[in-house]
Amino acid sequence: MTPEAILADLVACPDLPGRSNATIAETVQRHLRRMGVEPVVLQGPEGDRVNILATIGPRDVPGVVLSGHMDVVATDGQVWASDPFCLTARDGRLYGRGTTDMKGFLACMLAMVPEFQAAGLRQPIHLAFSYDEEIGCRGVGHMIAAMPGLIAPPLACIVGEPSAMRPVLSHKGKRATSLVLTGRAAHSSRPEAGLNANYAGAEMLLAIRDLNARLAEDGPFDDRFSPPHSTVVAGVVRGGTAVNIIPERCEIAFEVRAIPADDPAAITAKVIRRAQDLVPNRALAVSHSELSAYPALPPSECAELADLLARLTGNIPLQSVSYGTEAGLFQAAGIPAIICGPGEIDRAHRPDEFITPGELAECCAMLRGLAQHLSSA
Incomplete structure (x- = not known):
């Protein structure tokens, strides 16, 4: 089957993060088994989600x-020109949710299996399909942990996030957190009888703003990234239920993106400590929970991997990108990782997301070259 035909099957699976991925997992397995490849299905601790690992070539x-x-990601609130879960060809483009992020790469992986099988691979190609990446790369860590019992230690990992087929060497790490400040409700005519959580929330918003300014001024810095320092941003604020009720609860969702030399957990801890400083004098309660997290991808010390991808794609490697991927988790596990996939990241998560047949062909050409390399190694 062509990558376009497989992509149509994948786009038709509306599986969103944080819930069962049975539809797309069964579709991926069906395509693999159709080509004579028996996948390893790894159930996650949630019970309704799975990772899939398939190997072509010698496992040992x-x-x-x-x-x-x-x-x-979901399409709620977005206006599409066509059904986002039905691949639609229009004006030389293939429209549908996930076409670029990142079912286009998955379709190429699957479409190339017959060529991988015919290549006489001396070193294997492992196809790794993970779940819940969009909410903090929650699934892939379980697959990485299982790999030592399934395959020989991998030489490298190529993560196919959209990069216009340009090899990407690094990205920042991320940690997103929900901070909840709880005060005391009262009638708005008696504000002294309550404890306004929104006022404490306002102080925390300013504290987050000021911390971000200090990071920009004091660093640490890494000129490989833009901006060249870690950042902390408050993205969502929810507080109060009615204008005539003193707000009892204020929630702030904030996000840290950290350069490899910095620790997103340490920056997050500074915000939490500032919130806790409000507690003794205000009788506030403070709680927090992690929304998502993944480590930074520092540039690999394996220069051969970047050189190989540059040769296979004909593109000069890009030092860094602003988005994050599971590549940092692979590298943290001792598997040199790089990003290289079809499509442009600025199409992701938007209405009328698309990829082109030419971009799919470019990706297949890179994978074909990889198979040739692993057959002659």
Whole structure:
């Protein structure tokens, strides 16, 4: 089957993060088994989600992992020109949710299986399909932990997030947190009888703003990134139920994006400590929970991987990108990782997301070259 035909099957699976991914997982397995590949299905601790790992070539020899996530973001509130879960060809483009992020890469992985099988691979290619990437790369860590019992230690990992087929060497790490400030409700005519959580929330918003300014001024800095320092941003604020009730609860969702030399958990802890400083004098209660997290991808010390991808794609490697991927988790596990996939990241998560047949063909050409490399190694 062509990558376009497989992509149509994948786009038709509306599996979102944080819930069962049975539809797309069964579709991926069906395509693999159709080609004579028996996948390893790894159930996550949630009970209704799975990772999938499939190997072409010898399992007991170090090889290369091709990694991509099966989940897509929701289309709620977006206006599309066509059904987002039905692949639609229009004006030389293929429209549908996930076409770029990142079912296009998954379709190429699957479409190339017959060529991988015919290549006589001396070193294997492992196809890794993960879940819940869009809410903090929650699934892939379980698959990475299971790999030592399934395959020889991989030589490298290529994560197929959209990069216009340009190899990407690094990205920042991320930690998103929900901070809840709880005060005391009262009638608005008696504000002294209550404890306004929104006022405490306002102080925390200013504290987050000021911390971000200090990071920009004091660093640490890494000129490989833009901006060249870590950041902390308050993205969502929810507080109060009615104008005539003193707000009892204020929730702030904030996000840290950290350069490899910095620790997003340490920056998050500074925000939490500032919130806790409000407690003794205000009788406030403070709680927090992690929304999502993944480590930074520092540039790999394996220069051969970047050189190989540059040769296979014909593109000069890009030092860094602003978005994050599961690549940092692979690298943290001792598997050199790089990002390289079809499509442009600025199409992701938007209405009328698309990819082109030419971009799919470019990706297949890169994978074909990889198979040739692993057959002659």
